[in-house]
Amino acid sequence: MSEISAIDAWEVLDSRGHPTVCVAVETAHASGRFTVPAGASTGTHEAVERRDGTARYRGRGVRSAVAAINDELAPIVVGRDVSEQRTIDEAMCAYDGTETLSEVGANAILGVSGAVAHAASNALDTPLYRYLAPDEPGRIPLPMVNVLSGGLHAEGGIEIQDFLVVPIGAETYDDALRMVWDVRQAVRDRIVKEGHRPLVADEGGFSPPMNSIDDAFVLLETGVRDAGYEPGTDLSFAIDVAATHFYDEDQDAYELESIGKSLCPTEMIDHVVEWTTRYPLVSIEDPLAEDDWEHWIQLHDKLGDTVQLLGDDLLVTDQKRLERVRETGAANAVLVKPNQTGTITGTIELIQAAHRAGFSTVVSARSGETSDTTIADLAVAFDAGQIKIGSLARSERLVKYNRLIEISRERGDEVTPFPFH
Numbered sequence: 001m002s003e004i005s006a007i008d009a010w011e012v013l014d015s016r017g018h019p020t021v022c023v024a025v026e027t028a029h030a031s032g033r034f035t036v037p038a039g040a041s042t043g044t045h046e047a048v049e050r051r052d053g054t055a056r057y058r059g060r061g062v063r064s065a066v067a068a069i070n071d072e073l074a075p076i077v078v079g080r081d082v083s084e085q086r087t088i089d090e091a092m093c094a095y096d097g098t099e100t101l102s103e104v105g106a107n108a109i110l111g112v113s114g115a116v117a118h119a120a121s122n123a124l125d126t127p128l129y130r131y132l133a134p135d136e137p138g139r140i141p142l143p144m145v146n147v148l149s150g151g152l153h154a155e156g157g158i159e160i161q162d163f164l165v166v167p168i169g170a171e172t173y174d175d176a177l178r179m180v181w182d183v184r185q186a187v188r189d190r191i192v193k194e195g196h197r198p199l200v201a202d203e204g205g206f207s208p209p210m211n212s213i214d215d216a217f218v219l220l221e222t223g224v225r226d227a228g229y230e231p232g233t234d235l236s237f238a239i240d241v242a243a244t245h246f247y248d249e250d251q252d253a254y255e256l257e258s259i260g261k262s263l264c265p266t267e268m269i270d271h272v273v274e275w276t277t278r279y280p281l282v283s284i285e286d287p288l289a290e291d292d293w294e295h296w297i298q299l300h301d302k303l304g305d306t307v308q309l310l311g312d313d314l315l316v317t318d319q320k321r322l323e324r325v326r327e328t329g330a331a332n333a334v335l336v337k338p339n340q341t342g343t344i345t346g347t348i349e350l351i352q353a354a355h356r357a358g359f360s361t362v363v364s365a366r367s368g369e370t371s372d373t374t375i376a377d378l379a380v381a382f383d384a385g386q387i388k389i390g391s392l393a394r395s396e397r398l399v400k401y402n403r404l405i406e407i408s409r410e411r412g413d414e415v416t417p418f419p420f421h
């Protein structure tokens with residue numbers, strides 16, 4: 001197609017204001033850019049991002065990752081054909097030599113990998129989703145949209161990281177966005193009416209004072225009804241518990257300080273099961289800690305496959321952990337984050353392996369985001385079915401929702417139905 005003639009990389013700031021890596025890949029007639037996202041509630045088993053660890057930006061600078069791109073990755077990648085995504089990704093991973101890409105840095109490698117994909121699609125003058133699609137691109141993914149935030153994204157709030165709504169009754173993407181927007185505004189109105197300020201957390205979700213996890217579910221339910229919809233028919237709920245981040249390994253306990261309780265794993269399971277009986281909860285992400293395989297399996301046995309049991313920190317977009325989930329039955333759905341695995345090829349292979357094994361997939365943004373829209377194209381290209389971007393607020397989120405509007409104008413805006421009933 002065309003040879004990569006140059007690579008440039010530099011440090012920019014993400015949606016939390018933290019440094020991250022931006023990469024540009026040049027060919028004779030086209031170029032492509034990618035900016036790397038970053039998590040706050042990262043899993044222990046994720047690919048490792050490289051940070052400087054110096055006083056600058058309290059250790060979070062990425063000058064060393066930028067230097068690794070310019071000095072070590074550029075010589076490997078320049079001169080190759082820009083369409084050789086897989087070969088380029090494999091060459092960078094082989095050069096790194098570690099499973100978690102900790103030598104060069106997963107943020108450095110993903111930066112180049114993403115920019116190569118954009119340069120190739122620009123060189124062909126083809127939209128990224130069409131360039132990436134193995135065959136025909138898929139449908140527009142159903143969004144699960146953050147409305148209330150807690151955990152590490154809203155320090156000091158309740159422990160559960162995300163309370164989201166899933167517009168299961170929507171047939172088009174336009175309907176899906178409008179329904180979620182209505183609910184988000186209704187929840188905002190309630191928060192204001194109760195005398196609180198509608199301030200938002202890292203992903204744009206509201207984080208009003210709440211006394212308990214049940215308070216959050218009730219607020220969501222009220223919001224859905226206030227907006228004129230029927231909970232469980234028009235919109236259902238999803239949660240990202242992100243339980244690893246309040247699990248105390250020494251005590252083998254889940255520390256729910258907001259309700260003054262320390263729960264052993266079986267009590268935690270009982271709580272989760274109870275939420276599914278009390279509320280129209282259709283998707284549960286990371287309800288248990290990232291290595292608590294035994295209890296994930298127990299929970300899945302109890303819930304069956306009427307609810308989506310979604311592994312994020314459990315799976316970290318990793319083939320080996322996916323295989324273990326397949327063998328053990330620990331979950332039935334896979335969250336997909338490109339920067340957990342470190343390359344575009346790794347992300348694609350994981351989505352395809354998950355689908356072959358019968359799992360549903362949710363492509364996900366990170367809490368530290370940028371104006372990059374790659375995940376929207378990836379989700380369509382590989383028919384992921386669902387996408388999780390954050391709330392309908394803040395431009396680093398909206399740029400991705402809006403990219404899906406753009407794609408829906410080309411592809412039709414029928415949205416993928418929710419896969420669990």
Ligand code: PGA
Nearest residue numbers: 038039040041042366367
């Ligand atoms: P993170 O949160 O980007 O902070 O890890 C997103 C998630 O846990 O799904």
Ligand code: ZN
Nearest residue numbers: 240242285312
């Ligand atoms: Zn998560």
